[in-house]
Amino acid sequence: MSQCLNPDCLHINPEGCNFCQKCGSKLRLVERYYAKSILGQGGFGRTFLAVDDFKPSKPPCVIKQFLPQAQGTATLEKAAQLFDQEAQRLELLGKHSQIPELLAYFTADNRQYLIQEFIEGETLEQELDKGAFTENKISSLLKDLLPVLYFVHKHKVIHRDIKPENIIRRASDNKLVLVDFGAAKQVHSTSMSVTGTVIGSAAYCAPEQAMGKPQYGSDLYSLGVTCLYLLTQASPSDLYDPLEAQWVWREHLNGNHVSDKLGEILDRLVETVFKKRYQSVAEVWAHLRRYYGKQTNPTNPQPVIQETVKQTPNTTPPAVPQKFKFDIVTVNSMGREINRETVKQTPNTTPPAVPQKFKFDIVTVNSMGREINRRPGQAECIIEDLGNGLILEMVLIPGGTFTMGVPSGETGSSDVERPQHRVTIKPFLMGKYPVTQEQWRQVASFPKLQRGLSLDPSRFKGLNRPVESVSWYDVMEWCARLSKRIGKPYRLPSEAEWEYAARAGTTSPFHVGDTLTTDLANYDGNYSYSSGPKGAYRRQTNPVGQFQNANAFGLYDIHGNVWEWCADPWREGYGGAPSDGGVWDYGNNNRYENLVEHLVNFLGKTDRRVLRGGSWFNVPGYCRCANRGRFDPGSLKNYNGFRVACAL
Known part of the structure; x- marks a missing residue:
């Protein structure tokens, strides 16, 4: 059965109908969700039991339809504002395993809707x-x-x-x-x-x-x-x-x-x-x-609350905060270091942030782009409080060894992605999503260190869209402000860390498989990769996390949306690359493969920085895990953004 969502109709239709037999309204919201029955009704609208038709298992979900009973323009505007605020709160709080997750929030047929996890x-x-x-x-x-x-x-x-x-x-x-x-x-x-x-x-x-x-x-x-x-x-x-x-x-x-x-x-x-x-x-x-x-039942342990929530009881003495030092580096427009400030982090009297588990879908497609598997994944993240109710979710990336780069047979690859070499990565934290405009604005309002930052640099406006049109230098300043405020050495990932985190144990061109589709990522769908299909070309960024699939580490939006700045300067290939996963910086002259490379770098012809992941603007081949992009560190492009990393 399909419940019509038209508030003046609400007709019950037979299974399989796409349009209401009584009023002709579309029965599926955004071609994905359809209502089965009314769960309840309040002052702001109705709640429906619904089905997510995009997933193979057709899981139940909840549709909340904004339909206020109040009268008057001011009252209606206030009601709409409250409904919008509910969606924002659900996105923030739904990460907890005992609070329903917000799955989507959108407007259809001039009515606001939010889609929420169904709790049976x-x-x-x-x-x-x-x-x-x-x-x-x-x-x-x-x-x-x-x-x-x-x-x-x-x-x-x-x-x-x-x-x-x-x-x-x-x-x-x-x-x-x-x-x-x-x-x-x-x-x-x-x-x-x-x-x-x-x-x-x-x-x-x-x-x-x-x-x-x-x-x-x-x-x-x-x-x-x-x-x-x-x-x-x-x-x-x-x-x-x-x-x-x-x-x-x-x-x-x-x-x-x-x-x-x-x-x-x-x-x-x-x-x-x-x-x-x-x-x-x-x-x-x-x-x-x-x-x-x-x-407390030891087979079903309860969390302990001591200024924070712990997932399991700790029978060992609490960790003692330790002082540590780290450097905050600032460079000029030529990429030369002009300041290095050593920050001493003093012990924090509150316990450290505790990892929280979260769940997600891991999708695999075949060479034609058809979904052949969707399995549940689970990872842990640290939640940093940015103030004003904003958070930064940092996923724990396990350490390991992987093969960086690709063989010559991978479609769309080039010599700058070779030779393949083994790299060992230490465990670290990486942003679950690219940094959003709202997060950027909050940190950019922190006290200036070396350079000013625009609070609203992005072309495509939206608080939950990724920030873009930010230079490598801007990003370094942003990371420095965040580090000083939180007391942790936040930074850009190294190029090796980025590829390791993006692959999440896979060896295919994309973490989803041998091709990519616009149902899974935001890129120029006028072009296809290998035997994959063509698709939509959105011509702009999407809100982060809009595609309900992550890689096996729990990272979203790895492919497309925005290119992501890395810390490394550009090199024409991996000859002589380090195996420790660190930034391959120009300061280590012993790592140059030969004198010619040293002279080229010295003359500034490679004074560019690496970006990874491709963007909304690019063909799918640029969105591969191994693909490497390069731009002048001062460039401002509406397809360049970033996500942050932090050592454990």
Whole structure:
């Protein structure tokens, strides 16, 4: 069955229809998603159970259709803004395994839509039909949800609508998933004391939130009320005596035993006086661990919260922060070093960022470009906080040895990609995506070091599009500012690191196989590679991560979209190349293959820098893993961008 999405129709159509039999509307959104049935309806629109028709398994997903009931231009604009903000929050928070992932966000038929991961399971409201929760179930609930709430608050978001209907027990692993961020609020440094719109379910709403001043502790209050409801099966309004100004939930337990230790935690969660309530998730977690820590099941370990969320309990002493030094180098327009600042990194009193697991699809195509395999992948990433709610996701790239370059038989290859040679790469971090315009703007606003940076250099505007029209020198300055702010030596990858990370263990021209299609990458589809098909030519960049496939290391947009600057200067081939994966710099004269090469480099005829990956502007052969590009380091091209790397 196919559900018509026209709000004035909503006709149920037989399977296989492309257009509604009643109103004629298209049944598939962006030729990919079609609705099966209505899941719910609220003030901002409808939610549909849907199917992703692009994937072989036809997995279920959720369509959220923006359809506000409000009237008036200003009110509608505000509602549209809130819907757009929900999409931004879901993209930010959906990386957590217990928050639904945002799959797409777009406009179709003059209506806004977002596509979200479907969580199969029962809500806690539905689960309550089987009987009231016991103390053990409530303590398990807190252990499962507090790390999720910590992640949400860490990214400066208040959920504002925690209740049993918005918590789903996922059928596949029995984990609790926090859903419906439509009411969530992005917190800025100036907004915590400002009165805003009252949003949230009244029965679970904290007093300060009811007055339009939600705080992080407001979510803790709602979580506490949720626990009381699950323990008693009584309406929250019956569990509080307004005449006595106190909670009377113990009177509604009906024989359900609750220990003093859990009662103490619940009482403090639902304190109506904000200052007497728990002020942070970490504070609740500390009490929970004190009372229930020894009961943690070693076969199903719970994360430990100590200013951050850890995926597994650590029985060894915490790592002691160590001082280290690194150099921040600045070069002039000729590529000559003009400044080297040594930065001493002092110990950080907060624990280091902890790797977080994420999942993705790994796609393989045959020589004709047809998808022949799609398998799940998993990797780990470090999330860096750039401020203002922005993050930088850095994927852990494992170390290893690979063959760099290609044999003469690879279509489209040239001698600059030879001779093949073995290179050993140490483990390092690399950006999951090319740096976006929003990330660029944030770091470019940090204090200047040696050169000024434009806050908005890109031709193709879009906060989540890759930044482009930035020179190699601009990128070096950006990396230096990021390094100084975060305290880690962020940099461009070496050319060897880039190719190793791009291949991710493959030896084919592309990490997807022997050819490339415009369903998998953004390049000039007027041209094909080998036996592959022609396709779309978009003539501009795409938002990063738009293609729902990554390589086996978890990196997106390796092929096409924007060329990516590397640290290395250009050389006409790999003769004498180092085997350690480092930058093949001109400073190491002993690495020149002969005197002629040394003289050519000395005369400045190769004062160019390497780029990798191809772009929206290029034919697919330029997007191969081994292909090498070169530009003057001062050039500003609307197809040149970058992604960052960092040593472990």
